[in-house]
Amino acid sequence: MTNKETIYVVSDSVGETADLMVKAVASQFLGKDVEIKHFSYAEDEQDINNVITAAKYSHSIIAYTIVLPALKQYLDQRTAEEGITAVDLMLPLMNAFTQTFNTEPSHQPRQMxxxxxxxxxxxxxxxxxxxxxxxxxxxxxxxxxxxxxxxxxxxxxxxxxxxxxxxxxxxxxxxxxxxxxxxxxxxxxxxxxxxxxxxxxxxxxxxxxxxxxxxxxxxxxxxxxxxxxxxxxxxxxxxxxxxxxxxxxxxxxxxxxxxxxxxxxxxxxxxxxx
Incomplete structure (x- = not known):
């Protein structure tokens, strides 16, 4: 019997990037039955609260691509309070861009x-x-x-x-x-x-x-x-x-x-x- 897990994909845009990355990672864990749920176009704290409510009652991970600093900070804070694992999929590459190319991101959603x-x-x-x-x-x-x-x-x-x-x-x-x-x-x-x-x-x-x-x-x-x-x-x-x-x-x-x-x-x- 497989153990079904849930990944909540949250984005301030459509969320294709996060979705593809989660699927690529999930494919490496063949023994897991992973369900992916999408929360696209997250724009305010209420949208984040909706995700938190859904995630805290299940064994889950929140994977997100949110570029608005205030909204990202709120999600990090709330997931920490609820003990939910949250992963910023863009952060490592954003930091690499900033450090290597000596430039700052625009923090504007929907640029893709x-x-x-x-x-x-x-x-x-x-x-x-x-x-x-x-x-x-x-x-x-x-x-x-x-x-x-x-x-x-x-x-x-x-x-x-x-x-x-x-x-x-x-x-x-x-x-x-x-x-x-x-x-x-x-x-x-x-x-x-x-x-x-x-x-x-x-x-x-x-x-x-x-x-x-x-x-x-x-x-x-x-x-x-x-x-x-x-x-x-x-x-x-x-x-x-x-x-x-x-x-x-x-x-x-x-x-x-x-x-x-x-x-x-x-x-x-x-x-x-x-």
Missing amino acids: RKLDEDYFKRVEAIEFAVKYDDGQEVRGLRLADIVLIGVSRTSKTPLSMYLANKKFKVANVPLIPEVPPPQELFNIPRSKCVGLMITPEKLNEIRRERLKNLGLTSPANYASLDRILEELNSAQNIMRKIGCPIIDVSNKAIEETADIILAMFNKRGSFANG
């Missing part, structure tokens, strides 16, 4: 939720960049924070993904002389559109290398200088018609181009909520 929100915004932006890559679904142009336009091999896709990792929704559209650009390009605010240009020589070098990597060694119109000049001239005319800023990406790393774009948009106030 803010981190989670940042994470999900980043994921959403990455999914957006994939969905609206290379001119797919022009509806994305209206929904995007940034729209990148340019000829093939001007780093539109990697730049879109880099900016997405900074939580910006980016769509990109390839400019091809034989294919009219979508009308939506001329309907969106030109302030959120960015043209990417490159020197003919650099683009010729990039495209030749691309063909080589694909195993295509015979001459191809894609990499011919005449074709490249035609594409760049057509693209520049479209960019001028839209009235968007143009960045020469010939000798720039993705990070450098992204910094230019963000600085430009921040200066205009376009990313006030970014």
Whole structure:
């Protein structure tokens, strides 16, 4: 017959951290039947008293992640008075942070939720960049924070993904002389559109290398200088018609181009909520 024990998980937030830690520890005691009970969003002394009342009549442990100093102190005091074992799961690591990095914690609850929100915004932006890559679904142009336009091999896709990792929704559209650009390009605010240009020589070098990597060694119109000049001239005319800023990406790393774009948009106030 197993001896059932109770662990009260108390937190001033949801309590996922405490719950996972308790389960990880409990899994090491195979002979024990452990029941975990949750008290989430503990905000005041009454919430603590409710836990104490439940715990003092059973053989139990209180495991908690509470960062509000006054509430933590009250819980420590009350559990000591009642002879209940209470464990602050965050204290050792908090002390290590303080001593090693010479900094103090904010003692603000629910900070993990803010981190989670940042994470999900980043994921959403990455999914957006994939969905609206290379001119797919022009509806994305209206929904995007940034729209990148340019000829093939001007780093539109990697730049879109880099900016997405900074939580910006980016769509990109390839400019091809034989294919009219979508009308939506001329309907969106030109302030959120960015043209990417490159020197003919650099683009010729990039495209030749691309063909080589694909195993295509015979001459191809894609990499011919005449074709490249035609594409760049057509693209520049479209960019001028839209009235968007143009960045020469010939000798720039993705990070450098992204910094230019963000600085430009921040200066205009376009990313006030970014």
